[in-house]
Amino acid sequence: MNPVLQSEINNLIQNSDYETLDHFCRESIPMVVAESLSVFPPEEILKVISRQEPALMARIFCDLPVDVQLNVAGKMDNSALVLLVTWMDPDDRVDFLKDLPGDRVGPIMRSLAKAEREDIRLLSSYEEGTAGSVMTSDYVALKASLTVKEATSRIRLEAPDKESIYYSYIIDDNRTLLGFISLKNIIMANPKDLLSQVMHDNIVSVGVNEDKHEAARIISRYDLIAVPVVDEENRIVGIITHDDAVDIIEEEHSDDLDMIAGLTNIDDDTSYLKTSVWSNYRSRVIWLALMVFMGLISGAVIQKFSDALSRMMILTVYIPMLGGTGGNSGSQASAVVIRALGTGSITIKNFFAVIWKEFRVSLLLAVTLGILTFVRVYFFSGSQIFPPGINIVTVSVTIGLALAIQVITATILGGILPMIASVFKIDPAVVASPALSSIVDITGLLIYFNLARLILGI
Amino acid sequence: MNPVLQSEINNLIQNSDYETLDHFCRESIPMVVAESLSVFPPEEILKVISRQEPALMARIFCDLPVDVQLNVAGKMDNSALVLLVTWMDPDDRVDFLKDLPGDRVGPIMRSLAKAEREDIRLLSSYEEGTAGSVMTSDYVALKASLTVKEATSRIRLEAPDKESIYYSYIIDDNRTLLGFISLKNIIMANPKDLLSQVMHDNIVSVGVNEDKHEAARIISRYDLIAVPVVDEENRIVGIITHDDAVDIIEEEHSDDLDMIAGLTNIDDDTSYLKTSVWSNYRSRVIWLALMVFMGLISGAVIQKFSDALSRMMILTVYIPMLGGTGGNSGSQASAVVIRALGTGSITIKNFFAVIWKEFRVSLLLAVTLGILTFVRVYFFSGSQIFPPGINIVTVSVTIGLALAIQVITATILGGILPMIASVFKIDPAVVASPALSSIVDITGLLIYFNLARLILGI
Numbered sequence: 001m002n003p004v005l006q007s008e009i010n011n012l013i014q015n016s017d018y019e020t021l022d023h024f025c026r027e028s029i030p031m032v033v034a035e036s037l038s039v040f041p042p043e044e045i046l047k048v049i050s051r052q053e054p055a056l057m058a059r060i061f062c063d064l065p066v067d068v069q070l071n072v073a074g075k076m077d078n079s080a081l082v083l084l085v086t087w088m089d090p091d092d093r094v095d096f097l098k099d100l101p102g103d104r105v106g107p108i109m110r111s112l113a114k115a116e117r118e119d120i121r122l123l124s125s126y127e128e129g130t131a132g133s134v135m136t137s138d139y140v141a142l143k144a145s146l147t148v149k150e151a152t153s154r155i156r157l158e159a160p161d162k163e164s165i166y167y168s169y170i171i172d173d174n175r176t177l178l179g180f181i182s183l184k185n186i187i188m189a190n191p192k193d194l195l196s197q198v199m200h201d202n203i204v205s206v207g208v209n210e211d212k213h214e215a216a217r218i219i220s221r222y223d224l225i226a227v228p229v230v231d232e233e234n235r236i237v238g239i240i241t242h243d244d245a246v247d248i249i250e251e252e253h254s255d256d257l258d259m260i261a262g263l264t265n266i267d268d269d270t271s272y273l274k275t276s277v278w279s280n281y282r283s284r285v286i287w288l289a290l291m292v293f294m295g296l297i298s299g300a301v302i303q304k305f306s307d308a309l310s311r312m313m314i315l316t317v318y319i320p321m322l323g324g325t326g327g328n329s330g331s332q333a334s335a336v337v338i339r340a341l342g343t344g345s346i347t348i349k350n351f352f353a354v355i356w357k358e359f360r361v362s363l364l365l366a367v368t369l370g371i372l373t374f375v376r377v378y379f380f381s382g383s384q385i386f387p388p389g390i391n392i393v394t395v396s397v398t399i400g401l402a403l404a405i406q407v408i409t410a411t412i413l414g415g416i417l418p419m420i421a422s423v424f425k426i427d428p429a430v431v432a433s434p435a436l437s438s439i440v441d442i443t444g445l446l447i448y449f450n451l452a453r454l455i456l457g458i
Numbered sequence: 459m460n461p462v463l464q465s466e467i468n469n470l471i472q473n474s475d476y477e478t479l480d481h482f483c484r485e486s487i488p489m490v491v492a493e494s495l496s497v498f499p500p501e502e503i504l505k506v507i508s509r510q511e512p513a514l515m516a517r518i519f520c521d522l523p524v525d526v527q528l529n530v531a532g533k534m535d536n537s538a539l540v541l542l543v544t545w546m547d548p549d550d551r552v553d554f555l556k557d558l559p560g561d562r563v564g565p566i567m568r569s570l571a572k573a574e575r576e577d578i579r580l581l582s583s584y585e586e587g588t589a590g591s592v593m594t595s596d597y598v599a600l601k602a603s604l605t606v607k608e609a610t611s612r613i614r615l616e617a618p619d620k621e622s623i624y625y626s627y628i629i630d631d632n633r634t635l636l637g638f639i640s641l642k643n644i645i646m647a648n649p650k651d652l653l654s655q656v657m658h659d660n661i662v663s664v665g666v667n668e669d670k671h672e673a674a675r676i677i678s679r680y681d682l683i684a685v686p687v688v689d690e691e692n693r694i695v696g697i698i699t700h701d702d703a704v705d706i707i708e709e710e711h712s713d714d715l716d717m718i719a720g721l722t723n724i725d726d727d728t729s730y731l732k733t734s735v736w737s738n739y740r741s742r743v744i745w746l747a748l749m750v751f752m753g754l755i756s757g758a759v760i761q762k763f764s765d766a767l768s769r770m771m772i773l774t775v776y777i778p779m780l781g782g783t784g785g786n787s788g789s790q791a792s793a794v795v796i797r798a799l800g801t802g803s804i805t806i807k808n809f810f811a812v813i814w815k816e817f818r819v820s821l822l823l824a825v826t827l828g829i830l831t832f833v834r835v836y837f838f839s840g841s842q843i844f845p846p847g848i849n850i851v852t853v854s855v856t857i858g859l860a861l862a863i864q865v866i867t868a869t870i871l872g873g874i875l876p877m878i879a880s881v882f883k884i885d886p887a888v889v890a891s892p893a894l895s896s897i898v899d900i901t902g903l904l905i906y907f908n909l910a911r912l913i914l915g916i
């Protein structure tokens with residue numbers, strides 16, 4: 001937010017200079033207006049936006065943070081709120097009504113026109129996470145039999161109401177999707193041509209019950225401004241626009257980061273400084289407690305071998321390094337595989353190809369790191385007293401070899417787990433979470449101690 | 459990629475049915491065409507795309523994967539390549555010439571028209587990572603004194619050449635940016651109005667030397683199709699479009715994930731299965747080796763206390779849990795702070811507010827996890843033999859307290875480090891990398907052993 005602009009707005013509000021504020025509202029991007037207004041009391045915001053045309057008022061209102069929206073709505077009577085809701089974009093409208101307290105939703109729904117009511121019912125009927133749940137019903141649909149000239153006047157007529165007029169979707173009498181045409185193509189086309197002649201008929205679309213991430217991926221991959229959403233019979237029911245795709249992509253990435261860090265139920269809409277200590281605590285404690293319990297399992301493994309360890313403390317020294325390196329190599333492999341699954345460059349069909357590649361990569365890593373470790377243990381361990389039959393060579397070999405095997409196991413595990421998660425339609429990033437580190441902590445200790453028993457006979 | 463479509467294309471190519479292929483090229487999104495052609499030999503791709511109009515040929519060509527582009531270009535003589543390059547979008551053109559072998563770039567640059575040559579020089583003159591380095595010079599700029607009707611004919615005239623005509627930028631005689639107008643506004647406006655009357659004059663823009671991520675954030679935040687790029691004197695020099703913004707956002711997130719996993723120099727353009735084992739190895743080995751060395755420091759700490767440990771093996775049992783919990787709570791805190799820095803909801807000015815909040819959160823976590831650990835050690839340690847003066851109560855208190863202090867230290871460290879990184883203009887995600895876990899491994903051991911010395915006197 002531009003601080004100069006903000007202080008100007010502060011002045012205008014303090015001086016009740018509503019005419020200049022009107023100009024600011026009309027001349028700026030609605031989100032800019034919403035950002036600078038959101039710091040004021042709801043009465044003040046309402047006073048400023050109520051002076052605007054209803055379409056603009058609705059746009060600015062929808063760009064306010066959710067908590068501010070609810071405060072402003074709290075100051076409005078039902079009839080004013082009905083007008084506001086009528087002018088909202090269909091997808092924003094559904095989101096707003098979901099957030100509004102139940103006792104206000106009823107009266108407003110009853111006062112809305114039938115068309116809007118049915119539109120709301122339809123849009124809110126799709127399951128969370130589907131393309132249908134994020135689409136808007138504001139799009140331009142044109143019959144293929146129109147001429148370019150007729151299409152142009154239709155678009156001009158519909159423009160004020162539509163969120164996006166840059167793509168028009170071409171349909172038949174059953175609303176079956178036949179093709180699309182961009183406004184750019186329409187502008188360049190001969191006005192007498194039929195839409196059926198100039199439209200693109202090889203069109204990408206997304207099913208209404210498909211994952212919304214799939215819709216975002218299509219928009220990103222094909223550089224689209226919007227993607228049409230179709231039902232089972234290929235009839236168009238809505239569109240998802242590029243700005244919604246960006247939101248979906250950003251949400252997905254921040255969910256991934258949360259999962260990797262072991263954070264649960266983070267509220268994305270509230271800023272860090274506003275989130276309470278308590279809700280911060282709740283989002284973190286579950287995974288941490290879980291991992292403490294997992295740590296107890298690795299503790300039990302150490303306990304089992306504690307006699308041997310007490311006789312050879314040098315083995316204890318390398319326990320943290322072994323666990324850490326396992327965790328790191330496992331999460332590297334899982335990061336690479338998660339990314340490849342995300343971009344679609346591998347699927348579960350490549351299961352064995354992935355294992356084979358990860359095995360070869362881990363072999364190189366294991367040799368490098370195993371030798372590094374051997375050198376360190378052999379040359380820099382100082383004078384150690386060993387039980388009979390054991391010497392610094394056998395100990396160095398044991399530790400180096402344990403690290404090598406740990407790297408191979410952890411890498412392959414890190415590569416396999418995301419693929420298994422994706423088969424069960426679980427977000428693969430969940431395995432990049434602290435769980436992987438805890439698992440390889442345990443496998444690492446088992447490898448280590450069993451190898452020590454085998455080679456050193458302890 | 460739709461497998462049905464792909465097998466159809468295979469048939470068409472095998473049967474040399476070029477007329478149907480022409481239809482497919484014209485009727486589909488260029489990226490779809492590029493995807494289905496990219497599996498064929500370069501000669502075959504060249505045969506199909508050479509039959510198209512030069513603008514379409516250039517679009518399809520630019521959507522091919524880089525390695526395929528170079529193979530196809532290898533089959534073209536210089537004059538054909540000059541024509542192709544001329545028709546490319548300016549930003550794609552610069553990218554392509556960067557990838558093309560040096561010995562072919564020279565002759566092509568010399569054969570290009572002067573306007574294109576200067577455009578290329580200008581676009582490639584901006585530093586990597588700046589808004590200038592990703593902008594395109596294909597945008598519609600209109601004088602404020604034009605009427606809406608005149609503007610419409612100008613846009614219609616320029617449409618075939620321009621990547622994006624949905625926003626027009628309004629300039630004065632010095633190309634100073636005065637405002638913008640969307641094609642939607644133009645369509646709805648009175649043809650006789652002047653652009654200066656109907657344009658939005660409060661416009662967001664990005665400086666040519668600003669970070670490209672800032673441009674992407676503006677597009678995402680304000681739901682724009684494009685953002686104008688201006689020089690120091692506020693003259694428009696280019697635009698960045700929504701599809702480039704999506705690429706920047708996705709690249710940033712995948713860079714973050716790489717950093718968190720400790721991956722270096724990953725080649726994003728090559729798919730997982732095509733990347734060689736060797737380059738996979740190189741991207742992973744640096745961090746792993748570094749962390750092995752860090753692990754040796756924690757090893758040295760253990761070594762220093764090995765006498766005490768050998769007398770009280772129960773302390774060894776909880777070493778992995780202590781390190782793991784520290785790593786987890788540290789990376790949770792850093793994930794939360796990195797996200798808050800990314801969305802702009804905190805800056806370095808909030809340094810102490812962040813520490814204070816993290817301290818309170820960590821206190822709650824420390825109490826919970828400390829008590830959990832105490833209970834586990836006290837009730838489930840079986841029969842242990844302790845040196846004189848030490849009993850299970852003091853041991854349980856030591857371990858529980860060590861964990862609590864470790865959680866507080868690691869959480870605050872995890873919260874501080876990303877802020878410090880951001881001051882030095884380092885990507886904050888770098889501290890969420892394995893480095894943090896290794897650091898808190900060491901601090902955790904120091905806390906643990908010193909506390910044991912203090913309480914247990916070992």
